[in-house]
Amino acid sequence: MLAGRLSLATRRLSVEEVPTPDAGPGEVRIAVAAAGVCLSDVHLIQGALTPLHLQGDVVTLGHEVAGTVDQVGDGVRHLSVGDRVLLQAGEERDGTVHTRGVDYDGGWAEYAVARADTVVPIPDSLPFEQACFIPDAVSTPWAALTTTAQTRPATAVGVWGVGGLGAHAVQLLALLGAAPIIAVDPLPRARERALAFGADVALDPADPGFAQAMGAATGGAGLARAFDFAGVPAVREQAVACLGYRGRLTLVGLTDQPITVADGTRFSYLQQQILGHYGSEPADVTTLVALTALGRLEFSRSVSATVPLAEAARAVEMLERKEGDPIRIVLVP
Known part of the structure; x- marks a missing residue:
C-alpha cells in the first residue's frame, strides 16, 4: 500500500510502498477514505516536534483519520466490516497517551490499523473528509x-x-x-x-x-x-x-x-x-460526532482542499505557505 512516511533521522517525507498491515487481536483495519493535514505534521517534518514514544525512527504520519472498517481482529464484537468510522487521535498505553501518526503509524496511508476502543462510528450523513479532522x-x-x-x-x-x-x-x-x-x-x-x-x-x-x-x-x-x-x-x-x-x-x-x-x-x-491546554479526551470526540449528527455543527466550509495521498508533500507545502489561508487540507488515498 502507499503510505506517507517520515524519517526522523533526515526529516524527509516520502510516499512509498509498504506492506499492508493486518488487524491483530482487539484491533481493526480501516480502508482510509480521508486524512487531515495538521500544523503538527508540519512541525514534525521541520523538526520542531519530536516523538517521545516512537519505536524506531520512521513513522507514517496522520492523526486525523476516517474511513471504513476493512478487517476485524479477534475479540472485537462491536465493529463490523463496512462500518463508517473515524479514529481517535491517540491511545493510552500504561498511563501515557501515545499520539497516532507521531508515536505510532497513522493514517496517511491506504490502510490503517487501530485499537478497537479508539474507533468511533460516524453517521452516513457525515462525509469522511469532514469527519477525519474532528479529532484534533x-x-x-x-x-x-x-x-x-x-x-x-x-x-x-x-x-x-x-x-x-x-x-x-x-x-x-x-x-x-x-x-x-x-x-x-x-x-x-x-x-x-x-x-x-x-x-x-x-x-x-x-x-x-x-x-x-x-x-x-x-x-x-x-x-x-x-x-x-x-x-x-x-x-x-x-x-x-x-x-x-x-x-x-x-x-x-x-x-x-x-x-x-x-x-x-x-x-x-x-x-x-x-x-x-493540549489535545482533547475521547469523550470530546464522541460528543462532537453526536452534535454533528444532530445538525448542530457542519464542517463543509472547513475543507479547504483535497489532495491525493501520492502528493502529500505538496499538501504539506500548501499548509506551510498558507496557500489560500486553509482551515484543513485533506489527503485522499
Missing part, C-alpha cells in the same frame, strides 16, 4: 473552550488566530452561546471567515485603534476568556492586556518561547489566569 482540529478547541477555560454563555471571548483550530473555536463558541465573540487575526480573509463562522467582531491586531475597538466591543469590561491559537509571544501579551476581572487566557497554540506579563501587579490585582 475540532476536539482540541472544544476541550479548550469547555474543559480548560470553562467558557460560559453571554461572556466576552477573544480568539487570536482564526486558522485550522481558531476557525472552529469561533464556530463552537457560537454554539456555546458566548457573546460577544471577538476574533483577532492579521489576515483580512481570516477575519472575514471569522465573521461568517459566527464572530460578532473581527479585529486586526496591528490596527492602531485595536485597544479602543476591543474596549468598545466588551463595554470596557475586558474579556472573560481569551484563547491563543497562534502560539506567538506577541499574541499572548496582547491577549493578556485585553483580559478583564478574573479573565483567563488559555494557550492552545504551541511555541517554545517564553510568555511575558507586562504588568504583573495589574494581573494579580485583577486575579487573572493563564492556562495551558
Whole structure:
C-alpha cells in the first residue's frame, strides 16, 4: 500500500510502498477514505516536534483519520466490516497517551490499523473528509473552550488566530452561546471567515485603534476568556492586556518561547489566569460526532482542499505557505 512516511533521522517525507498491515487481536483495519493535514505534521517534518514514544525512527504520519472498517481482529464484537468510522487521535498505553501518526503509524496511508476502543462510528450523513479532522482540529478547541477555560454563555471571548483550530473555536463558541465573540487575526480573509463562522467582531491586531475597538466591543469590561491559537509571544501579551476581572487566557497554540506579563501587579490585582491546554479526551470526540449528527455543527466550509495521498508533500507545502489561508487540507488515498 502507499503510505506517507517520515524519517526522523533526515526529516524527509516520502510516499512509498509498504506492506499492508493486518488487524491483530482487539484491533481493526480501516480502508482510509480521508486524512487531515495538521500544523503538527508540519512541525514534525521541520523538526520542531519530536516523538517521545516512537519505536524506531520512521513513522507514517496522520492523526486525523476516517474511513471504513476493512478487517476485524479477534475479540472485537462491536465493529463490523463496512462500518463508517473515524479514529481517535491517540491511545493510552500504561498511563501515557501515545499520539497516532507521531508515536505510532497513522493514517496517511491506504490502510490503517487501530485499537478497537479508539474507533468511533460516524453517521452516513457525515462525509469522511469532514469527519477525519474532528479529532484534533475540532476536539482540541472544544476541550479548550469547555474543559480548560470553562467558557460560559453571554461572556466576552477573544480568539487570536482564526486558522485550522481558531476557525472552529469561533464556530463552537457560537454554539456555546458566548457573546460577544471577538476574533483577532492579521489576515483580512481570516477575519472575514471569522465573521461568517459566527464572530460578532473581527479585529486586526496591528490596527492602531485595536485597544479602543476591543474596549468598545466588551463595554470596557475586558474579556472573560481569551484563547491563543497562534502560539506567538506577541499574541499572548496582547491577549493578556485585553483580559478583564478574573479573565483567563488559555494557550492552545504551541511555541517554545517564553510568555511575558507586562504588568504583573495589574494581573494579580485583577486575579487573572493563564492556562495551558493540549489535545482533547475521547469523550470530546464522541460528543462532537453526536452534535454533528444532530445538525448542530457542519464542517463543509472547513475543507479547504483535497489532495491525493501520492502528493502529500505538496499538501504539506500548501499548509506551510498558507496557500489560500486553509482551515484543513485533506489527503485522499
